[in-house]
Amino acid sequence: MNTLTSRRFSIRWTVLAIGIGLACLVAILATRKPAAQIISKSPLVGQLAPEIVAKGIDGKSVALSNYRGKVVVVNFFASWCVPCQREHADLVSYQAKADKSGDAQVVAVLYDDSPGQARRYFQERGGNWPVLIDDDGKYALAFGVRGPPESFLVDPNGVVRSKIVGEVDFETLDKMTSQLKQELAR
Amino acid sequence: MKSVRVRYMVMALCIGAALFIGIRDTKSQSIEARVNQIGSQIRCPVCDSQSAIESETNAAVAVRDEIENRLRNGQGEAEIKAYFVSRFGQGILLKPGTDNLAWIYWVAPIGAIGVGAMIFYIAVSKRKSRQIVLLSDEERSEIEREVGRAH
Numbered sequence: 001m002n003t004l005t006s007r008r009f010s011i012r013w014t015v016l017a018i019g020i021g022l023a024c025l026v027a028i029l030a031t032r033k034p035a036a037q038i039i040s041k042s043p044l045v046g047q048l049a050p051e052i053v054a055k056g057i058d059g060k061s062v063a064l065s066n067y068r069g070k071v072v073v074v075n076f077f078a079s080w081c082v083p084c085q086r087e088h089a090d091l092v093s094y095q096a097k098a099d100k101s102g103d104a105q106v107v108a109v110l111y112d113d114s115p116g117q118a119r120r121y122f123q124e125r126g127g128n129w130p131v132l133i134d135d136d137g138k139y140a141l142a143f144g145v146r147g148p149p150e151s152f153l154v155d156p157n158g159v160v161r162s163k164i165v166g167e168v169d170f171e172t173l174d175k176m177t178s179q180l181k182q183e184l185a186r
Numbered sequence: 187m188k189s190v191r192v193r194y195m196v197m198a199l200c201i202g203a204a205l206f207i208g209i210r211d212t213k214s215q216s217i218e219a220r221v222n223q224i225g226s227q228i229r230c231p232v233c234d235s236q237s238a239i240e241s242e243t244n245a246a247v248a249v250r251d252e253i254e255n256r257l258r259n260g261q262g263e264a265e266i267k268a269y270f271v272s273r274f275g276q277g278i279l280l281k282p283g284t285d286n287l288a289w290i291y292w293v294a295p296i297g298a299i300g301v302g303a304m305i306f307y308i309a310v311s312k313r314k315s316r317q318i319v320l321l322s323d324e325e326r327s328e329i330e331r332e333v334g335r336a337h
Contacts, residue, residue, distance in 0.1 A: 041275075042275070043271065043272050043273065043274070043275050044272075044273065047272075112244050112245075136248055136251060137244050137245055137247070137248030138248060138251070138252065140245070140248065141231070141245075141248050141249065141252055141273065142273060143273065144231075144273035144274040144275070144278075145231070146231045146232055146245075146274070147231075147232055
């Protein structure tokens with residue numbers, strides 16, 4: 001094999017390697033989760049969830065610790081927030097499945113929004129979970145929320161297991177809940 | 187005699203009231219000053235680069251209220267800052283402290299440049315060693331002769 005042929009050969013391999021690299025990059029970008037949802041590294045993960053004792057938009061008082069024994073999705077949302085509107089149907093599906101199994105619960109906390117707006121929002125979109133009022137923003141602060149929607153997966157012992165920044169979807173929540181249950185069953 | 191006693195009592199009451207008002211004002215002023223001092227080191231959770239004191243968003247107001255409540259409950263600056271870090275991470279502080287892995291941020295770029303330079307050097311030196319050497323007419327005819335003999 002002369003030098004010219006060997007050079008042509010190495011160029012061919014280089015082009016092939018670059019091509020394979022680009023194809024892998026495209027495949028990774030195409031299959032990864034949308035940037036709208038990030039499993040965040042919160043310092044709260046692994047810690048006991050801060051207690052919430054607040055009045056709901058239905059006037060009933062609720063404590064987060066009342067749901068010990070269930071996987072709880074604490075969802076900070078606002079009716080004016082577009083990603084919150086987009087994730088709502090998925091939360092409805094998640095709660096419907098949770099109602100059947102009886103081992104999970106969504107608890108929403110109103111972020112920078114009025115109870116009246118939230119009531120209208122739930123009348124239009126459905127959803128039967130407690131929606132707690134956080135007038136002075138102290139619960140959002142206790143959970144380290146920077147803006148809605150942010151959701152926290154709390155295990156049956158009350159420990160925060162994950163923080164999701166951005167909109168959640170049914171598949172992710174369902175998968176995370178199943179994984180958590182399997183982990184706890186071991 | 188009785189009127190003198192009443193006068194003294196009124197005077198004592200006035201001094202007591204003045205002292206009470208004075209102490210109360212100083213205390214509330216000092217709490218306000220401390221809220222400002224601590225709040226100026228904490229980032230407003232929903233803003234990019236404003237402190238909790240500079241911003242008027244609800245989140246910044248909540249931060250200020252939390253600082254005030256904690257000060258009134260006897261917590262110090264370090265405890266209050268640690269609370270916010272425990273909820274938001276180091277990024278909530280306008281001047282974040284260093285963590286154990288901070289050195290990586292300094293070393294990694296230098297290391298990357300070093301590795302890149304090494305790869306470049308190896309590639310260039312390999313290329314040099316592979317340079318085409320043109321044969322002279324004599325050498326070529328000798329090779330052709332040898333090849334002819336072998337056949």
